[in-house]
Amino acid sequence: MDREYLLEITREFSEKSPTNYLSPPATSPEELRALEERFHENNFFKHNMPQGGDFDALNKDKTEEYIGMRFFLPPILAIGRADDPGFDELKRPEAIGPHFKKPIEWLPEAKRVISLFLPFTERVIESNTKEPDRPSWEWLFTRVDGQQHLLATAALVQQALTEAGYQAVVPQTDDRYLMRTAPQQEEIPIPVWSSNWSERHVAFVTGLGTFGKHTNFISKKGCCGRLISIITDWEADPDVKDYVGRFDYCADCGACYRACPGGALAPEGKNKPACSAFLRKISPQYAPRYGCGKCQSGLPCSTRCFPKRSIGK
């Protein structure tokens, strides 16, 4: 087991797995059953329809021009130490809060955390730059249907680790994972717009990149993509971070503030209720899919980062 092997299997999976391409609508009862089974794999439903819903609804809006489109490019990864003091910092209220579960709270024998960043394809990014205040269908399919591939990629790494004799936990597909996206979800015992395992914060600690002023994550391949992570007792060589500050990969250009159609971004941070209100306003026409992404696509940091310093150079 080494990092090159993980990159190799995830690269191959990215090319060949049907989960990385928009499937045609299911028509026969057998196809519908198979589709339903796939949508229940790896907690997909829990993440995409937290308030319940009919999987069949995701079967619609797949018109000819989108079928077969690819969601993600092969991932990049970073490996961090499970005992990095950065994870303690995330327990502080000004970071995530005490509800954040450190790696050892998911896996008592945890030694490393592997963060993966799956960049969106050029088609997905480009499509979302056409309209200033409406998401493209490519963006929405990638955000929602594509999450199946994100979760499946983590499951692939988890399986590779367990087959090599290591323990591995994927918090996002673990039953202990909590995410609260609306104030009315009072039964979820964490603050609203939060989770007990934040992939962005975790990726910052592992060495995969930093935050941008849009509050999204900026990897070496930019901010257009999705994150997922695996906690393991495999003692791989950890990455050496080439940044110190939270915004070291951000050019501080302000383009994301101007691009936000919901008026939710400003130098002092993100107004989460304003972002949420904008998403609620536009969502009915795309339901059950949702998304916006104007604070990711068409920006200087969409596909690259702007490192401020290099440690040790």
Ligand code: SF4
């Ligand atoms: S658009 Fe500019 S200010 Fe906003 S996150 Fe990207 S680099 Fe930073």
Ligand code: SF4
């Ligand atoms: S902050 Fe919200 S409303 Fe603004 S661009 Fe990003 S997703 Fe859209």
